[in-house]
Amino acid sequence: MKVILKEDVKNIGQKNEVVEVADGHARNYLLPKGLAVKATDSQLSKLKQKKQARKRKKQQELNEAQKKADKLEDKVFEVSVKAGETGKLFGSVTTNDIADVIEDETGVKIDKRKVELDDNIKTLGTKKVTINLHKDVTAMVKIKVVEA
Structure with a gap:
């Protein structure tokens, strides 16, 4: 089962990473504990939007720092x-x-x-x-x- 991790999980992956895990592990541990969500099309599109927003923010911070340096x-x-x-x-x-x-x-x-x-x-x-x-x-x- 493909899931999107909401937090870092040891031996599985990092936060906001899409990983393939065993169905039982996902249903019995990751999903009930709130560590992951099922990787549906809507969840994947939300993740993509978050990554793009984070990238834009980093670029804006870099531009502001460059202006200060100048x-x-x-x-x-x-x-x-x-x-x-x-x-x-x-x-x-x-x-x-x-x-x-x-x-x-x-x-x-x-x-x-x-x-x-x-x-x-x-x-x-x-x-x-x-x-x-x-x-x-x-x-x-x-x-x-x-x-x-």
């Missing part, structure tokens, strides 16, 4: 902080600070977890920072740390 690429963002005489900061510039500065200057909202920083910036100067906007899209920006 806005941010090769820009210099200035962060003002208090520093000592040797150029060492009182505190540090974190990913949260960088995300806030980018949002203030460009209006592009970025999650602080998307900012790739080896360690918090603790000295004055300019540093290159990578921002992961999507799994396929990254943007390089420069963060210029100046004394306030």
